[in-house]
Amino acid sequence: MKRSRIVFIGTGAFLLVGSLATAAQSGAETAERRTPAAHAYQNRYAGQRLARVVVKTDEQRRALESSGATVLNCHAGIGRMRVAATDAQIEFLRGRGLDVVVNQPDLQALIDAQRTPRAAGGDPFDDFFLDYHPYDGGTGSITWYLNELAVRYPTLASTFTIGNTPAGRPIRGVRVTSSVVTDKPAVVYFGAEHAREWIGTTIPAYFAHHLLSQYAIDPEIQDLVDNVEFFLIPVFNVEGYEYTWTDERLWRKNRRDNGDGTFGVDINRNWGEGWGGEGSSGVTSSLTYRGTGPFSEIETQRLRDFFIAHPNLRAQLDIHSFTQLILWPYASTPLLPPDQTYYDQVGKAMKSLIAGVHGLTYTAGPIYTTIYPAAGGSVDWTYVQRGVLSYSYECRDTGEFGFELPADQIIPNNEELLPAVLHLSDSDWVRAPIRMEYPDGVPNRMMVGDPTEIDVRIVNQTGTLEPGTAAVHYRFDGGLYSIAPLTPVAGDLYLATIPATSCGSSPEFYFTAETTDLELYSNPRGGAAEPYTAMVLLGMNVVVAEPMSSDPGWTTEGQWAWGIPTGAGTQNHDPTVGATGSQVYGYNLAGNYPNNLPARYLTSTPFDCTARFGVTLRYQRWLGVESNSNFDQATIEVSSNGVNWTPVWSASDTGDAVSDSAWTLHELDISSVADNQPTVYLRWGMGPTDGGLTYPGWNIDDVEILSAYCGNLEGDVNHDGTVDIFDILCVLDGFAGVFVTCAPEDVDLVPCPDGDAAVDIFDILAVLDAFSGDDVCP
Ligand SMILES: [Zn+2]
Incomplete structure (x- = not known):
C-alpha cells in the first residue's frame, strides 16, 4: 500500500510529510495518528459525557448557561438540549431540577474512535467508506478520493472547484456525467455546510462512486449518467471542516474572524433569501450567526x-x-411553498425508499415546521431564486451518538440514502420538460356508476405545454387504451375524467402531454407499461366490529391493558371514558408512557378477510406521543401471518407531536396486506421512547375492519362481480351455518336493505331471483 502521512501540528495547520511504502512504516503512521495527548485536540472533551438535558423554564435555561456545559444545539433555549458536560456540571444541573440523561459516558473516546482508522493496512480506495477522512493531505483524504474517481473513470468523472475559501483552499467536487447527451439538466449535492456534521461528507462521495461503478452494469444508472450532470461536493465548508480535524471536533461555522475575538459565520444562515429572519442570530458568538449581510461569506458567494x-x-x-430528516422549503416562514404537493410527493417517496433498506424512519416535511425556523438557509434561496428543487437531509442518527456517529455506520447510512438520492435525481422536476402534479392525489378507488375526476396541475419546466395535448389514457379490462383530453380549469390546473365502470373491472390509466418542441411527457414515465391502477367499489361494509365493551383478549406487552382510562398524564392527558362505553385498550391507562421504553405491542386476534378487498382499518384514537423528530414512537402495523409486519402508520410521519384532546376517528387503508387474507393481525406499538419528555400514550376504542363491496349486483354475495352458482352455494352454506367464503351479513340478503340477522329460506329465494335476473331490492 502507499499512504501519505499526516502530522498535526500545534497551530492547527498540517503538513504533508510524504509517502510511506512499507507496512511497517504504515503501522508507525497509524500508531502516531492514534497516540493520545499528541495534540491538545485529543483532550478537549476528556472527562465529558454526551447528554440530553430537558429545559422547561427560563430559570432552567439560565442554570444551563451558567453550568459551563457546552450546548451543542444551534438554538439554546427551552426544550431538549444536547450537551457535552462533566460530572460536576451534570450534578449542578440535576441539583437545579433539570432532567439529564447521559447518552454516551465518554465523549472523548467517541471522538478518538472516529479518527482512528478501521481500515489501516487495506486498500485506501476500496476501504474509503470504512472511515472518516480529513479534507486533503494526500492518500486517503477526501480530495485524494475525488481525484482517484476521476483517474479511474476518466470518461465519466472529472474534478472541479467552485472557487477558493478565504484562506485560499479550493472547494472541490467531482462531476459525473457521460458525453452521450450534450444538453442536459444538472444537480448539485453537497455535504458539511456545517463543519462538525462528518457523516454528510460521505454521502456525495459514496453516491459518485455508485454512479461510476454501476454505469456499465445497471441500465438505469447508465440512463441517469447519460442524461443528468452530477456535481458532487463532499465538503462545502472546507475551512470549518479542517478545523474539526485539527482543533475542535464540534466546530459548526466557517472560520471567519469576526474581529471581536469570536470566529465563524453559520453559512447556512448567510444565504440571501429571508436573510436576517427567524432562526438566525446577529450575535457573533452564536452558533447561528448569520454574518454581516446576505452572502457576506466567501463560501456562500462561491456556491451562489x-x-x-x-x-x-x-x-x-x-x-x-x-x-x-428529509427537509424542503421554506426555512424562513411557516407558509408552504407553491410546489408543496410536489415536494411532499418526492419527499414521502424518498422516506419510503429509505425505510425499505434498513427499516429506519426519517421524518419528512418543510424545514420551518419540521425542525425549526432557519432563515438564510441554502434551500430557500436556491428554490426561490433559481427554481431548483431543493432538499436537505439530516443523516443518522436520532441522538444516541449525534455528530459522533461511529464510522461503522457510514456504509449503512449511505446504503439507505442511496435509493432516495437516485429517486430525487430521476424525478420529473430534474428530467422532464414539463411535469404533472395531482393536488388531491391519484385515486386508487373508483365508485361504481360515477365517472372519476382527477385534478391535474401541469407545470412548464424546460419545455412549454402545447395546448390541447394533455390527455388521460384509460382501460378497464386490458385491451386498448381509450384517450380523453384533459379539460382546462384555470391557469395550470386541468381536470381528467375517467368514465364510470362496473364491478369486477380493473381500471388502469396514465397521463400524457406534449411540449411545443414535440417532446412527449408521460406520467408515470412508463405510460401504458406502468399505469396507475384502481379498484372499483360501491361502498364499504363493516366486516369486524370490536366495541371494547368486553375484554377482546388481545395480546398485551408492558403496560398495555384493557380497562377504563383514568384521565391521568400530562399534556392533554388520557380520556376518562371510551369513545363509546367505558373501556378501551390503552398504554398505561393510569398516565404517561415511561422514558427509554423499547417498542411494546398490543396485538389483535386474527380476523378473516378472505374474499375481502379494499380492506380498511377504522378505530377511535386518543393518543399523546412526542413523535416530532422521532423522539418517541407510536406505530400501527398489519400482518397476514402474525410474523411479518408491515407498518401502515407512524406518529413520527405527522412531523409533530401528536396530542389528542378528544376521541378522533382514524382510518387507514390496509388493503395491500389484508385483502383476501384468512388471518389478518393488527398491532399498535408504543415506543421506542427516548429519555426526554413523556406523553399519555395510546387509547384505542371501537376497532372496525371495513371492506369494499361492489353490490350493484344484488345477489353477488361473494363480491366477484357476477351472480352465479357460487353465490347460491354461499347462501346455502350460510343457511347451514357455514361461512367459509362469505360472511353472515353478505348472505343475509332480505328483507332489504340489510337483512334480518338470520340466514333463512327467504335469502335462498332472493339469491335464486338474482341469479335469474330479477330485482331483489327494487
Ligand atoms: Zn447542519
Whole structure:
C-alpha cells in the first residue's frame, strides 16, 4: 500500500510529510495518528459525557448557561438540549431540577474512535467508506478520493472547484456525467455546510462512486449518467471542516474572524433569501450567526455563483446531520411553498425508499415546521431564486451518538440514502420538460356508476405545454387504451375524467402531454407499461366490529391493558371514558408512557378477510406521543401471518407531536396486506421512547375492519362481480351455518336493505331471483 502521512501540528495547520511504502512504516503512521495527548485536540472533551438535558423554564435555561456545559444545539433555549458536560456540571444541573440523561459516558473516546482508522493496512480506495477522512493531505483524504474517481473513470468523472475559501483552499467536487447527451439538466449535492456534521461528507462521495461503478452494469444508472450532470461536493465548508480535524471536533461555522475575538459565520444562515429572519442570530458568538449581510461569506458567494453559472441546475441536496430528516422549503416562514404537493410527493417517496433498506424512519416535511425556523438557509434561496428543487437531509442518527456517529455506520447510512438520492435525481422536476402534479392525489378507488375526476396541475419546466395535448389514457379490462383530453380549469390546473365502470373491472390509466418542441411527457414515465391502477367499489361494509365493551383478549406487552382510562398524564392527558362505553385498550391507562421504553405491542386476534378487498382499518384514537423528530414512537402495523409486519402508520410521519384532546376517528387503508387474507393481525406499538419528555400514550376504542363491496349486483354475495352458482352455494352454506367464503351479513340478503340477522329460506329465494335476473331490492 502507499499512504501519505499526516502530522498535526500545534497551530492547527498540517503538513504533508510524504509517502510511506512499507507496512511497517504504515503501522508507525497509524500508531502516531492514534497516540493520545499528541495534540491538545485529543483532550478537549476528556472527562465529558454526551447528554440530553430537558429545559422547561427560563430559570432552567439560565442554570444551563451558567453550568459551563457546552450546548451543542444551534438554538439554546427551552426544550431538549444536547450537551457535552462533566460530572460536576451534570450534578449542578440535576441539583437545579433539570432532567439529564447521559447518552454516551465518554465523549472523548467517541471522538478518538472516529479518527482512528478501521481500515489501516487495506486498500485506501476500496476501504474509503470504512472511515472518516480529513479534507486533503494526500492518500486517503477526501480530495485524494475525488481525484482517484476521476483517474479511474476518466470518461465519466472529472474534478472541479467552485472557487477558493478565504484562506485560499479550493472547494472541490467531482462531476459525473457521460458525453452521450450534450444538453442536459444538472444537480448539485453537497455535504458539511456545517463543519462538525462528518457523516454528510460521505454521502456525495459514496453516491459518485455508485454512479461510476454501476454505469456499465445497471441500465438505469447508465440512463441517469447519460442524461443528468452530477456535481458532487463532499465538503462545502472546507475551512470549518479542517478545523474539526485539527482543533475542535464540534466546530459548526466557517472560520471567519469576526474581529471581536469570536470566529465563524453559520453559512447556512448567510444565504440571501429571508436573510436576517427567524432562526438566525446577529450575535457573533452564536452558533447561528448569520454574518454581516446576505452572502457576506466567501463560501456562500462561491456556491451562489456556481448556481448562477449553471442555469441547467434543477435540484440540490444540502446534507447535514443528525436526527434523520428529509427537509424542503421554506426555512424562513411557516407558509408552504407553491410546489408543496410536489415536494411532499418526492419527499414521502424518498422516506419510503429509505425505510425499505434498513427499516429506519426519517421524518419528512418543510424545514420551518419540521425542525425549526432557519432563515438564510441554502434551500430557500436556491428554490426561490433559481427554481431548483431543493432538499436537505439530516443523516443518522436520532441522538444516541449525534455528530459522533461511529464510522461503522457510514456504509449503512449511505446504503439507505442511496435509493432516495437516485429517486430525487430521476424525478420529473430534474428530467422532464414539463411535469404533472395531482393536488388531491391519484385515486386508487373508483365508485361504481360515477365517472372519476382527477385534478391535474401541469407545470412548464424546460419545455412549454402545447395546448390541447394533455390527455388521460384509460382501460378497464386490458385491451386498448381509450384517450380523453384533459379539460382546462384555470391557469395550470386541468381536470381528467375517467368514465364510470362496473364491478369486477380493473381500471388502469396514465397521463400524457406534449411540449411545443414535440417532446412527449408521460406520467408515470412508463405510460401504458406502468399505469396507475384502481379498484372499483360501491361502498364499504363493516366486516369486524370490536366495541371494547368486553375484554377482546388481545395480546398485551408492558403496560398495555384493557380497562377504563383514568384521565391521568400530562399534556392533554388520557380520556376518562371510551369513545363509546367505558373501556378501551390503552398504554398505561393510569398516565404517561415511561422514558427509554423499547417498542411494546398490543396485538389483535386474527380476523378473516378472505374474499375481502379494499380492506380498511377504522378505530377511535386518543393518543399523546412526542413523535416530532422521532423522539418517541407510536406505530400501527398489519400482518397476514402474525410474523411479518408491515407498518401502515407512524406518529413520527405527522412531523409533530401528536396530542389528542378528544376521541378522533382514524382510518387507514390496509388493503395491500389484508385483502383476501384468512388471518389478518393488527398491532399498535408504543415506543421506542427516548429519555426526554413523556406523553399519555395510546387509547384505542371501537376497532372496525371495513371492506369494499361492489353490490350493484344484488345477489353477488361473494363480491366477484357476477351472480352465479357460487353465490347460491354461499347462501346455502350460510343457511347451514357455514361461512367459509362469505360472511353472515353478505348472505343475509332480505328483507332489504340489510337483512334480518338470520340466514333463512327467504335469502335462498332472493339469491335464486338474482341469479335469474330479477330485482331483489327494487
Ligand atoms: Zn447542519
